[in-house]
Amino acid sequence: MPAMQVNSKISEKVVKKKQxxxxxxxxxxxxxxxxxxRSTCDEKGDRYLDPMWAKDLTEHFKYLKDFTLASPGQQEKSPENQIAVNREPxxxxxxxxDLPxxxxxxxxxxxxxxxxxxLWSAIGSSDIVHSCVAGWPIPMGWLVTPIALIQRKFYVLVVESAPWRLEPGKTIKIKDKIIAYVSEIVNRWCVNNANLTIFTQSEYQHSLLxxxxxxxxxxxxxxxDEENIISEADAAQIWHRKTSPSNKKLKxxxxxxLESSKGVLVLLEAMKILDDxxxxxxxxxxxxxxxxNQCKTxxxxxxKSVNIQFLGTLPYGKEFFRLLQEYHAVVVPNLSDEQPRIVYDAYSQAVPVLASNTDGLRDCILNHTTGVIANSNDPVALADLIEWSAQNLPRLESMGKASLQEAHSMTHQQMHRSRWELLLKMLQSSKV
Structure with missing residues (x-):
């Protein structure tokens, strides 16, 4: 079958699935x-949001037809790298x-x-209230939960991260311990009083609910997005190029x-071991x-044998996904328990993940199937994993292709479809 005809059938399949x-x-x-x-309003009255947050909100609008957003609003000049959402259909x-x-x-x-x-007024005018337990200075969920309970509103809580928890290996002050202790208690109370709580990983559910x-x-x-996921044919072609004799050096x-919680210093220690x-x-x-600056130093x-380049930053989009295709693996040496979205970004380009053994990463990486997990906060273990990877490029290729299959069930649209299904089910069983 001609390549053009194959690509046409693949495109048609993607369109139908998207619809x-x-x-x-x-x-x-x-x-x-x-x-x-936060959202920002400029002197012209235009409202600006972070592009990724705006993207996520747009997915909400596909099934929520009477939507109100309450969040801190600030008056400033037009911010860079944000979009004017009032111009978006x-x-x-x-x-x-706009909250304070x-x-x-x-x-x-x-x-x-x-x-x-x-919040009292806004919640009183709503049927369903949605909030979170992470945020600074005071998580909105702390204020929303008691009001939603008093007003007997259907309450949805989303737990995507736990920034209040103490990071392994970090110098901890007494103030940090107090904040972590209080936050854990209050957030558990919020979770236990929601009608529906959505967690991004199993550990959050086990510890908070x-x-x-x-x-x-x-x-x-x-x-x-589905259109970001490369085809199996493209994956095979890309990996053929990446494993050619001229590309044998692990990339x-x-x-x-570049923060301590991301494990970047652990990664650089591992690189020093490999260089030696x-x-x-x-x-x-x-x-x-x-x-x-510390990383550059x-x-x-x-x-000797290790070469490190700093690429700066790159907007999330087509250029970012094209960049991912160049690598044999993405390394995620996190110390915190959050679940980085870079894992699924890598999967979409048939790139496996080398990661640390944290609660969040264990939940989204099939060990030795879509990636490999090493001990957390352990430069020696990470160096050993990277050395193994350099000697086993065919294994990385097979894991990359397996991760591509996983990506199709983990799109942004599929995530919202799952949320929509849960919301419908819970609403049907309640009196809202």
């Missing part, structure tokens, strides 16, 4: 989302409620009465914030953060 995912029975209930993520029917925008714990306390007053287990569900968070990508052993590795680092000490 099926996009058709979701509308939910007409008044839906209020309360988040800590998908946002035409969305109502915005505190920049410190003190500000949060001073503006608390105004915040609570706005201690009552009414039937109200908790796990849906992994993913941002990939890895680290993509994330004369193991050939190319590592590209994509991202920015407080440890950038450490990388200069590697002068």
């Amino acid at each position: 099926a995912l996009e058709f979701l029975e509308p939910i007409s209930k008044r839906y209020l989302m309360v988040m800590n993520i 998908s946002f035409s029917n969305v109502e915005f409620i 925008c505190p920049n410190s714990y003190k500000d949060a306390i001073l503006t608390l009465p105004a915040t609570v007053a706005k 201690t009552k009414r287990q039937e109200r908790g569900h796990i849906i992994h968070a993913s941002w990939i 890895l990508l680290f993509a994330g914030r 052993k004369n193991i050939a590795v190319n590592l590209d680092i994509l991202g920015d953060g407080s440890l950038l 450490l990388s200069k000490n590697l002068q």
